Protein backbone atom coordinates (compact mmCIF):
# COMPACT_ATOMS: atom_id res chain seq x y z
CA UNK A 209 0.00 0.00 0.00
CA UNK A 210 2.86 2.33 0.78
CA UNK A 211 4.36 1.79 -2.66
CA UNK A 212 0.97 2.33 -4.30
CA UNK A 213 0.47 5.63 -2.46
CA UNK A 214 3.99 6.75 -3.35
CA UNK A 215 3.41 5.85 -6.99
CA UNK A 216 0.31 8.06 -6.98
CA UNK A 217 -2.06 5.17 -7.71
CA UNK A 218 -4.46 6.17 -4.93
CA UNK A 219 -5.24 9.81 -4.38
CA UNK A 220 -8.18 12.20 -4.33
CA UNK A 221 -8.60 11.94 -8.08
CA UNK A 222 -8.25 8.16 -8.10
CA UNK A 223 -9.74 7.11 -4.75
CA UNK A 224 -10.34 3.47 -5.70
CA UNK A 225 -7.92 1.00 -7.30
CA UNK A 226 -7.51 -2.75 -7.56
CA UNK A 227 -4.32 -4.77 -7.39
CA UNK A 228 -3.26 -8.21 -8.57
CA UNK A 229 -0.35 -10.18 -7.16
CA UNK A 230 1.47 -11.51 -10.22
CA UNK A 231 3.93 -13.66 -8.26
CA UNK A 232 0.99 -14.98 -6.23
CA UNK A 233 -0.65 -16.22 -9.43
CA UNK A 234 2.51 -18.11 -10.31
CA UNK A 235 2.61 -19.73 -6.85
CA UNK A 236 -1.08 -20.63 -7.01
CA UNK A 237 -0.61 -22.22 -10.42
CA UNK A 238 2.27 -24.30 -9.06
CA UNK A 239 0.22 -25.36 -6.00
CA UNK A 240 -2.67 -26.48 -8.19
CA UNK A 241 -0.36 -28.42 -10.52
CA UNK A 242 1.40 -30.14 -7.61
CA UNK A 243 -1.91 -31.15 -6.04
CA UNK A 244 -2.68 -33.68 -8.75
CA UNK A 245 -0.65 -36.90 -9.13
CA UNK A 246 1.87 -36.68 -11.97
CA UNK A 247 0.77 -39.94 -13.61
CA UNK A 248 -2.71 -38.57 -14.36
CA UNK A 249 -3.58 -36.66 -17.53
CA UNK A 250 -4.94 -33.45 -15.97
CA UNK A 251 -5.45 -30.09 -17.68
CA UNK A 252 -6.43 -27.04 -15.66
CA UNK A 253 -8.73 -24.65 -17.52
CA UNK A 254 -9.14 -21.39 -15.59
CA UNK A 255 -12.81 -20.27 -15.39
CA UNK A 256 -12.65 -16.90 -17.16
CA UNK A 257 -15.78 -15.66 -15.37
CA UNK A 258 -13.71 -15.41 -12.19
CA UNK A 259 -11.41 -12.80 -13.73
CA UNK A 260 -11.80 -12.00 -17.40
CA UNK A 261 -9.15 -9.28 -17.72
CA UNK A 262 -7.11 -10.14 -20.79
CA UNK A 263 -3.69 -9.51 -19.14
CA UNK A 264 -4.73 -11.79 -16.26
CA UNK A 265 -5.80 -14.51 -18.68
CA UNK A 266 -2.52 -14.08 -20.56
CA UNK A 267 -0.57 -14.45 -17.30
CA UNK A 268 -2.50 -17.60 -16.40
CA UNK A 269 -1.81 -19.06 -19.83
CA UNK A 270 1.88 -18.35 -19.24
CA UNK A 271 1.65 -20.52 -16.13
CA UNK A 272 0.18 -23.44 -18.02
CA UNK A 273 -3.55 -22.92 -17.69
CA UNK A 274 -6.16 -23.54 -20.35
CA UNK A 275 -9.34 -21.50 -20.16
CA UNK A 276 -13.04 -22.26 -19.62
CA UNK A 277 -15.32 -19.67 -21.18
CA UNK A 278 -19.07 -19.28 -20.79
CA UNK A 279 -20.02 -16.65 -23.34
CA UNK A 280 -18.96 -15.21 -26.68
CA UNK A 281 -17.41 -12.28 -24.79
CA UNK A 282 -15.26 -14.52 -22.58
CA UNK A 283 -14.29 -16.56 -25.62
CA UNK A 284 -13.10 -13.41 -27.41
CA UNK A 285 -11.19 -12.31 -24.29
CA UNK A 286 -9.49 -15.71 -24.04
CA UNK A 287 -8.50 -15.60 -27.72
CA UNK A 288 -7.18 -12.04 -27.23
CA UNK A 289 -5.10 -13.39 -24.34
CA UNK A 290 -3.44 -15.86 -26.71
CA UNK A 291 -5.25 -19.09 -25.87
CA UNK A 292 -5.45 -21.40 -28.87
CA UNK A 293 -8.76 -23.17 -29.60
CA UNK A 294 -7.35 -26.46 -28.27
CA UNK A 295 -6.71 -24.80 -24.91
CA UNK A 296 -10.33 -23.69 -24.48
CA UNK A 297 -13.53 -25.22 -23.14
CA UNK A 298 -16.87 -23.60 -23.96
CA UNK A 299 -19.64 -24.02 -21.36
CA UNK A 300 -22.87 -22.09 -21.13
CA UNK A 301 -26.47 -23.13 -20.68
CA UNK A 302 -27.67 -20.79 -23.44
CA UNK A 303 -25.30 -21.19 -26.38
CA UNK A 304 -26.77 -19.80 -29.58
CA UNK A 305 -26.65 -21.85 -32.76
CA UNK A 306 -24.01 -19.49 -34.17
CA UNK A 307 -21.85 -19.79 -31.05
CA UNK A 308 -22.01 -23.60 -31.16
CA UNK A 309 -21.11 -23.73 -34.84
CA UNK A 310 -18.22 -21.26 -34.48
CA UNK A 311 -16.79 -23.25 -31.55
CA UNK A 312 -17.06 -26.57 -33.40
CA UNK A 313 -15.59 -25.14 -36.58
CA UNK A 314 -12.63 -23.81 -34.56
CA UNK A 315 -12.08 -27.10 -32.70
CA UNK A 316 -12.93 -25.66 -29.28
CA UNK A 317 -14.04 -28.22 -26.69
CA UNK A 318 -17.68 -27.81 -25.79
CA UNK A 319 -20.00 -29.20 -23.15
CA UNK A 320 -23.61 -29.41 -24.25
CA UNK A 321 -26.04 -28.36 -21.56
CA UNK A 322 -29.13 -30.25 -22.70
CA UNK A 323 -30.65 -32.55 -25.33
CA UNK A 324 -31.82 -29.67 -27.52
CA UNK A 325 -28.28 -28.38 -27.70
CA UNK A 326 -27.17 -31.87 -28.75
CA UNK A 327 -29.66 -31.68 -31.62
CA UNK A 328 -28.04 -28.44 -32.79
CA UNK A 329 -24.69 -30.20 -32.74
CA UNK A 330 -26.23 -33.11 -34.69
CA UNK A 331 -27.29 -30.62 -37.36
CA UNK A 332 -23.77 -29.18 -37.56
CA UNK A 333 -22.27 -32.68 -37.82
CA UNK A 334 -24.67 -33.63 -40.60
CA UNK A 335 -23.52 -30.61 -42.63
CA UNK A 336 -19.83 -30.42 -41.75
CA UNK A 337 -17.95 -32.68 -44.12
CA UNK A 338 -14.83 -32.81 -41.99
CA UNK A 339 -16.78 -33.04 -38.71
CA UNK A 340 -14.99 -31.29 -35.88
CA UNK A 341 -11.81 -31.61 -33.83
CA UNK A 342 -13.66 -30.41 -30.73
CA UNK A 343 -13.90 -32.61 -27.66
CA UNK A 344 -17.63 -32.72 -26.99
CA UNK A 345 -19.31 -33.65 -23.74
CA UNK A 346 -22.62 -33.33 -21.97
CA UNK A 347 -22.99 -31.46 -18.71
CA UNK A 348 -24.65 -33.65 -16.11
CA UNK A 349 -26.47 -32.45 -13.01
CA UNK A 350 -25.88 -35.36 -10.62
CA UNK A 351 -28.56 -33.93 -8.27
CA UNK A 352 -26.31 -34.74 -5.34
CA UNK A 353 -27.52 -31.78 -3.26
CA UNK A 354 -26.95 -28.16 -2.39
CA UNK A 355 -23.91 -26.57 -0.78
CA UNK A 356 -23.73 -23.69 1.70
CA UNK A 357 -24.98 -21.05 -0.75
CA UNK A 358 -28.09 -22.10 -2.60
CA UNK A 359 -27.60 -19.58 -5.42
CA UNK A 360 -24.17 -21.06 -6.14
CA UNK A 361 -25.23 -24.72 -5.97
CA UNK A 362 -25.68 -26.31 -9.36
CA UNK A 363 -26.36 -29.89 -8.35
CA UNK A 364 -29.69 -29.36 -6.64
CA UNK A 365 -32.79 -31.16 -7.83
CA UNK A 366 -34.06 -28.23 -9.92
CA UNK A 367 -30.78 -26.66 -11.11
CA UNK A 368 -30.96 -24.93 -14.48
CA UNK A 369 -27.62 -26.46 -15.47
CA UNK A 370 -27.01 -29.72 -17.29
CA UNK A 371 -29.06 -32.85 -17.79
CA UNK A 372 -30.54 -34.08 -14.49
CA UNK A 373 -29.27 -37.56 -13.73
CA UNK A 374 -31.89 -38.76 -11.26
CA UNK A 375 -35.12 -37.63 -12.92
CA UNK A 376 -37.25 -40.54 -14.11
CA UNK A 377 -35.91 -42.01 -17.35
CA UNK A 378 -33.06 -39.49 -17.58
CA UNK A 379 -30.14 -41.84 -17.00
CA UNK A 380 -31.25 -44.20 -19.77
CA UNK A 381 -31.82 -41.26 -22.10
CA UNK A 382 -28.28 -39.98 -21.47
CA UNK A 383 -26.74 -43.42 -22.12
CA UNK A 384 -28.77 -43.68 -25.33
CA UNK A 385 -27.65 -40.17 -26.41
CA UNK A 386 -24.02 -41.28 -26.12
CA UNK A 387 -24.67 -44.60 -27.83
CA UNK A 388 -26.11 -42.78 -30.86
CA UNK A 389 -23.30 -40.23 -31.15
CA UNK A 390 -19.80 -41.66 -31.54
CA UNK A 391 -18.36 -38.12 -31.33
CA UNK A 392 -19.67 -37.65 -27.79
CA UNK A 393 -16.57 -38.60 -25.82
CA UNK A 394 -16.43 -36.34 -22.76
CA UNK A 395 -18.67 -35.77 -19.79
CA UNK A 396 -18.92 -32.66 -17.61
CA UNK A 397 -20.00 -31.82 -14.09
CA UNK A 398 -19.66 -28.63 -12.03
CA UNK A 399 -21.45 -29.18 -8.74
CA UNK A 400 -21.35 -25.58 -7.58
CA UNK A 401 -19.15 -22.76 -6.38
CA UNK A 402 -18.16 -21.49 -2.91
CA UNK A 403 -19.67 -23.28 0.03
CA UNK A 404 -19.51 -26.72 -1.59
CA UNK A 405 -17.55 -29.15 0.59
CA UNK A 406 -14.90 -31.13 -1.30
CA UNK A 407 -16.75 -34.27 -0.23
CA UNK A 408 -19.93 -33.09 -1.97
CA UNK A 409 -17.99 -32.19 -5.11
CA UNK A 410 -16.30 -35.61 -4.88
CA UNK A 411 -19.71 -37.31 -4.67
CA UNK A 412 -20.90 -35.47 -7.79
CA UNK A 413 -17.75 -36.41 -9.73
CA UNK A 414 -18.17 -40.02 -8.56
CA UNK A 415 -21.78 -40.05 -9.80
CA UNK A 416 -20.68 -38.87 -13.22
CA UNK A 417 -17.71 -41.26 -13.35
CA UNK A 418 -20.15 -44.12 -12.64
CA UNK A 419 -22.34 -42.90 -15.49
CA UNK A 420 -19.32 -42.73 -17.80
CA UNK A 421 -18.49 -46.38 -17.04
CA UNK A 422 -22.09 -47.36 -17.74
CA UNK A 423 -21.98 -45.54 -21.08
CA UNK A 424 -18.73 -47.29 -22.00
CA UNK A 425 -20.25 -50.66 -21.16
CA UNK A 426 -23.36 -49.89 -23.19
CA UNK A 427 -21.22 -48.81 -26.16
CA UNK A 428 -18.91 -51.76 -25.71
CA UNK A 429 -15.91 -49.49 -26.10
CA UNK A 430 -14.09 -46.70 -24.29
CA UNK A 431 -16.51 -44.09 -25.59
CA UNK A 432 -16.11 -41.56 -22.77
CA UNK A 433 -12.41 -40.79 -22.55
CA UNK A 434 -12.44 -37.80 -20.23
CA UNK A 435 -14.28 -36.11 -17.38
CA UNK A 436 -14.39 -32.36 -16.94
CA UNK A 437 -14.87 -32.01 -13.19
CA UNK A 438 -15.55 -28.24 -13.12
CA UNK A 439 -14.28 -25.94 -10.37
CA UNK A 440 -15.89 -24.87 -7.13
CA UNK A 441 -13.16 -25.13 -4.50
CA UNK A 442 -14.21 -22.91 -1.59
CA UNK A 443 -12.12 -19.86 -0.66
CA UNK A 444 -11.53 -18.70 2.93
CA UNK A 445 -12.85 -15.12 2.87
CA UNK A 446 -12.73 -14.74 6.65
CA UNK A 447 -9.09 -15.70 7.13
CA UNK A 448 -5.81 -16.27 5.37
CA UNK A 449 -6.00 -19.97 4.61
CA UNK A 450 -4.72 -20.68 1.09
CA UNK A 451 -6.97 -22.81 -1.14
CA UNK A 452 -6.57 -26.47 -0.22
CA UNK A 453 -5.89 -27.77 -3.71
CA UNK A 454 -4.19 -30.97 -2.48
CA UNK A 455 -6.96 -31.94 -0.04
CA UNK A 456 -9.56 -31.21 -2.69
CA UNK A 457 -7.82 -33.38 -5.29
CA UNK A 458 -7.49 -36.18 -2.75
CA UNK A 459 -11.17 -35.97 -1.85
CA UNK A 460 -12.17 -36.23 -5.50
CA UNK A 461 -9.79 -39.08 -6.29
CA UNK A 462 -10.91 -40.97 -3.16
CA UNK A 463 -14.56 -40.58 -4.16
CA UNK A 464 -13.94 -41.54 -7.80
CA UNK A 465 -11.18 -44.19 -7.86
CA UNK A 466 -11.61 -44.60 -11.64
CA UNK A 467 -10.01 -41.18 -11.96
CA UNK A 468 -7.20 -42.09 -9.55
CA UNK A 469 -6.48 -45.17 -11.69
CA UNK A 470 -6.10 -43.00 -14.78
CA UNK A 471 -9.13 -44.48 -16.56
CA UNK A 472 -10.22 -41.00 -17.68
CA UNK A 473 -8.47 -37.86 -18.78
CA UNK A 474 -9.34 -34.96 -16.47
CA UNK A 475 -10.09 -31.28 -17.06
CA UNK A 476 -10.61 -28.91 -14.13
CA UNK A 477 -12.23 -25.46 -14.23
CA UNK A 478 -11.18 -23.66 -11.06
CA UNK A 479 -11.79 -19.93 -10.92
CA UNK A 480 -12.29 -18.38 -7.48
CA UNK A 481 -9.64 -20.51 -5.78
CA UNK A 482 -7.06 -19.47 -8.38
CA UNK A 483 -7.60 -15.71 -8.26
CA UNK A 484 -9.47 -14.60 -5.10
CA UNK A 485 -6.43 -14.47 -2.83
CA UNK A 486 -4.32 -12.89 -5.55
CA UNK A 487 -6.22 -9.62 -5.72
CA UNK A 488 -7.39 -6.81 -3.44
CA UNK A 489 -9.09 -3.44 -3.64
CA UNK A 490 -8.11 -0.25 -1.87
CA UNK A 491 -10.08 2.95 -1.37
CA UNK A 492 -9.45 6.31 0.20
CA UNK A 493 -11.88 7.05 3.00
CA UNK A 494 -13.86 9.99 1.67
CA UNK A 495 -15.74 10.84 4.88
CA UNK A 496 -16.37 9.47 8.34
CA UNK A 497 -19.42 9.98 10.51
CA UNK A 498 -21.28 8.54 13.47
CA UNK A 499 -24.84 7.30 12.98
CA UNK A 500 -26.91 5.89 15.83
CA UNK A 501 -23.73 5.63 17.85
CA UNK A 502 -21.93 3.61 15.19
CA UNK A 503 -18.89 4.76 13.23
CA UNK A 504 -19.39 4.79 9.49
CA UNK A 505 -16.61 5.19 6.94
CA UNK A 506 -17.77 6.29 3.50
CA UNK A 507 -15.41 4.80 0.94
CA UNK A 508 -15.48 3.95 -2.76
CA UNK A 509 -15.80 0.22 -2.03
CA UNK A 510 -19.41 -0.46 -2.91
CA UNK A 511 -21.86 -2.64 -4.76
CA UNK A 512 -20.37 -1.69 -8.14
CA UNK A 513 -17.19 -3.66 -7.32
CA UNK A 514 -18.44 -5.91 -4.49
CA UNK A 515 -21.87 -6.76 -5.77
CA UNK A 516 -22.43 -10.11 -4.09
CA UNK A 517 -21.21 -8.81 -0.73
CA UNK A 518 -23.50 -5.77 -0.84
CA UNK A 519 -26.60 -7.76 -1.80
CA UNK A 520 -25.98 -11.02 0.09
CA UNK A 521 -23.59 -10.11 2.92
CA UNK A 522 -24.20 -13.30 4.93
CA UNK A 523 -23.02 -15.46 2.05
CA UNK A 524 -20.15 -13.23 0.96
CA UNK A 525 -18.37 -11.76 4.00
CA UNK A 526 -15.15 -9.86 3.28
CA UNK A 527 -12.33 -8.83 5.58
CA UNK A 528 -11.31 -5.17 5.80
CA UNK A 529 -7.84 -3.83 6.66
CA UNK A 530 -7.08 -0.27 7.73
CA UNK A 531 -4.10 1.77 6.48
CA UNK A 532 -3.19 5.39 7.10
CA UNK A 533 -2.99 7.98 4.36
CA UNK A 534 0.63 7.01 3.63
CA UNK A 535 -0.24 3.37 3.13
CA UNK A 536 1.11 2.16 6.48
CA UNK A 537 -0.96 -0.22 8.66
CA UNK A 538 -3.14 1.95 10.90
CA UNK A 539 -2.24 2.15 14.58
CA UNK A 540 -5.52 3.65 15.67
CA UNK A 541 -7.66 2.10 18.38
CA UNK A 542 -9.96 -0.68 17.18
CA UNK A 543 -13.66 0.18 17.09
CA UNK A 544 -16.64 -1.31 15.27
CA UNK A 545 -17.36 0.45 12.00
CA UNK A 546 -19.58 0.15 8.97
CA UNK A 547 -17.60 0.32 5.74
CA UNK A 548 -19.93 1.91 3.23
CA UNK A 549 -19.65 2.49 -0.50
CA UNK A 550 -20.60 5.28 -2.89
CA UNK A 551 -23.83 3.78 -4.28
CA UNK A 552 -27.15 5.45 -3.56
CA UNK A 553 -28.92 2.71 -1.62
CA UNK A 554 -28.77 1.93 2.07
CA UNK A 555 -27.47 -1.61 1.71
CA UNK A 556 -24.32 -0.46 -0.03
CA UNK A 557 -21.94 -1.68 2.67
CA UNK A 558 -19.01 -4.04 2.32
CA UNK A 559 -18.78 -4.68 6.08
CA UNK A 560 -21.15 -4.07 9.00
CA UNK A 561 -20.17 -3.39 12.60
CA UNK A 562 -16.69 -4.53 11.71
CA UNK A 563 -13.88 -4.32 14.30
CA UNK A 564 -11.14 -2.23 12.72
CA UNK A 565 -8.66 0.50 13.67
CA UNK A 566 -10.69 3.70 13.62
CA UNK A 567 -10.62 5.04 10.06
CA UNK A 568 -10.04 8.76 9.49
CA UNK A 569 -10.75 10.85 6.42
CA UNK A 570 -7.97 10.21 3.89
CA UNK A 571 -7.05 6.82 5.34
CA UNK A 572 -7.17 3.72 3.13
CA UNK A 573 -9.53 0.77 3.51
CA UNK A 574 -8.37 -2.43 1.86
CA UNK A 575 -10.50 -5.48 1.02
CA UNK A 576 -8.35 -8.54 0.42
CA UNK A 577 -9.40 -11.72 -1.40
CA UNK A 578 -11.18 -9.87 -4.20
CA UNK A 579 -9.16 -11.11 -7.18
CA UNK A 580 -12.09 -13.20 -8.45
CA UNK A 581 -15.65 -12.11 -9.25
CA UNK A 582 -15.25 -8.62 -7.73
CA UNK A 583 -13.58 -5.68 -9.53
CA UNK A 584 -13.05 -7.74 -12.69
CA UNK A 585 -16.84 -8.02 -13.17
CA UNK A 586 -18.25 -4.69 -12.07
CA UNK A 587 -21.91 -3.75 -11.82
CA UNK A 588 -22.89 -0.54 -13.58
CA UNK A 589 -24.94 0.99 -10.71
CA UNK A 590 -25.12 4.81 -10.47
CA UNK A 591 -22.98 4.91 -13.63
CA UNK A 592 -19.88 4.48 -11.50
CA UNK A 593 -16.74 3.98 -13.57
CA UNK A 594 -14.59 0.86 -13.29
CA UNK A 595 -11.43 1.40 -11.25
CA UNK A 596 -7.91 0.89 -12.58
CA UNK A 597 -6.36 -2.53 -12.00
CA UNK A 598 -2.61 -2.81 -11.39
CA UNK A 599 -0.49 -5.93 -11.35
CA UNK A 600 2.34 -5.85 -8.82
CA UNK A 601 5.56 -7.72 -8.22
CA UNK A 602 8.43 -7.20 -5.83
CA UNK A 603 11.68 -6.98 -7.79
CA UNK A 604 14.94 -6.44 -5.84
CA UNK A 605 12.99 -5.13 -2.86
CA UNK A 606 10.99 -2.66 -4.95
CA UNK A 607 7.31 -2.99 -5.74
CA UNK A 608 6.74 -2.70 -9.47
CA UNK A 609 3.28 -1.93 -10.82
CA UNK A 610 1.91 -2.67 -14.27
CA UNK A 611 -1.36 -1.23 -15.50
CA UNK A 612 -3.67 -4.16 -16.34
CA UNK A 613 -6.85 -2.16 -16.92
CA UNK A 614 -7.03 1.60 -17.06
CA UNK A 615 -9.63 3.37 -14.96
CA UNK A 616 -12.75 4.17 -16.90
CA UNK A 617 -13.35 7.86 -17.45
CA UNK A 618 -16.71 9.58 -17.14
CA UNK A 619 -16.56 10.03 -20.92
CA UNK A 620 -16.33 6.22 -21.26
CA UNK A 621 -19.43 5.84 -19.11
CA UNK A 622 -21.35 8.40 -21.17
CA UNK A 623 -20.20 6.87 -24.45
CA UNK A 624 -21.59 3.50 -23.37
CA UNK A 625 -25.05 4.98 -22.79
CA UNK A 626 -25.43 7.33 -25.73
CA UNK A 627 -27.80 5.11 -27.70
CA UNK A 628 -27.87 6.24 -31.32
CA UNK A 629 -24.36 7.57 -31.42
CA UNK A 630 -23.60 10.41 -33.75
CA UNK A 631 -20.09 11.60 -34.43
CA UNK A 632 -21.04 14.83 -32.70
CA UNK A 633 -22.41 12.99 -29.69
CA UNK A 634 -19.24 10.96 -29.43
CA UNK A 635 -17.06 14.03 -29.48
CA UNK A 636 -19.32 15.76 -26.95
CA UNK A 637 -18.96 12.80 -24.62
CA UNK A 638 -15.20 12.87 -25.08
Ligand SMILES: Cc1ncc(COP(=O)(O)O)c(C=O)c1O
Nearest residue numbers: 255398401439440477478479480
Ligand atom coordinates in the same frame (compact mmCIF):
# COMPACT_ATOMS: atom_id res chain seq x y z
C1 LIG B 1 -19.20 -24.50 -15.51
C2 LIG B 1 -18.37 -23.80 -14.50
N1 LIG B 1 -17.09 -24.15 -14.36
C3 LIG B 1 -16.29 -23.54 -13.45
C4 LIG B 1 -16.77 -22.53 -12.64
C5 LIG B 1 -15.83 -21.88 -11.69
O1 LIG B 1 -16.16 -22.08 -10.37
P1 LIG B 1 -15.23 -21.55 -9.21
O2 LIG B 1 -14.89 -20.15 -9.53
O3 LIG B 1 -16.07 -21.68 -7.98
O4 LIG B 1 -14.03 -22.43 -9.18
C6 LIG B 1 -18.10 -22.15 -12.74
C7 LIG B 1 -18.63 -21.09 -11.87
O5 LIG B 1 -19.73 -20.66 -11.90
C8 LIG B 1 -18.93 -22.79 -13.71
O6 LIG B 1 -20.21 -22.45 -13.84
